[in-house]
Amino acid sequence: xxxxxxxxxxxxxxxxxxxxxxxxxxxxxxxxxxxxxxxxxxxxxxxxxxxxxxxxxxxxxxxxxxxxxxxxxxxxxxxxxxxxxxxxxxxxxxxxxxxxxxxxxxxxxxxxxxxxxxxxxxxxxxxxxxxxxxxxxxx
Numbered sequence: 001x002x003x004x005x006x007x008x009x010x011x012x013x014x015x016x017x018x019x020x021x022x023x024x025x026x027x028x029x030x031x032x033x034x035x036x037x038x039x040x041x042x043x044x045x046x047x048x049x050x051x052x053x054x055x056x057x058x059x060x061x062x063x064x065x066x067x068x069x070x071x072x073x074x075x076x077x078x079x080x081x082x083x084x085x086x087x088x089x090x091x092x093x094x095x096x097x098x099x100x101x102x103x104x105x106x107x108x109x110x111x112x113x114x115x116x117x118x119x120x121x122x123x124x125x126x127x128x129x130x131x132x133x134x135x136x137x138x139x
Contacts, residue, residue, distance in 0.1 A: 006042040009034075015048075016055060026054055029064055031071060061094055 013020045026032045027041075031054055034041040043051075050071065057067045070090075073083040 005045055006035075007044075007048055009041050009043065012043055012048060012051060016051060018055070023051065026051065026064075029068065031064065031068055061098070062090065066090055 007015075009020045009023050012023055023032065027034065032043065032047045032050055034043045034047055036042070054064070054067055058064075070083060070086060073086055074080070
């Protein structure tokens, strides 16, 4: 693939197993900038790489705004030092967020275990009470 290779929206959608609507959405958000030939969008290899990065970022939990911020830095900066520093900051933020989610999940699992145990005890008590023969009153 060279720099002059272009892709249609359908080709990119098939390659990345996403909808053309998703690609148009990324374009509307300013993340992709295809050229136009009449009504046809022509995506360059740069757009293809950006789409790949967008999808990878989504899998890692980065928002589109965070991804756009990185793309904007890349487009503006001759040096990648600022971009790399921003990536480090985003990684730290994402890591902290994931650690918090992990702690929250652990707490919820403990609470679910406690609730399950209480429900099981109550069910056993109900079953034991129903298994007792009814007392006949002596009159």
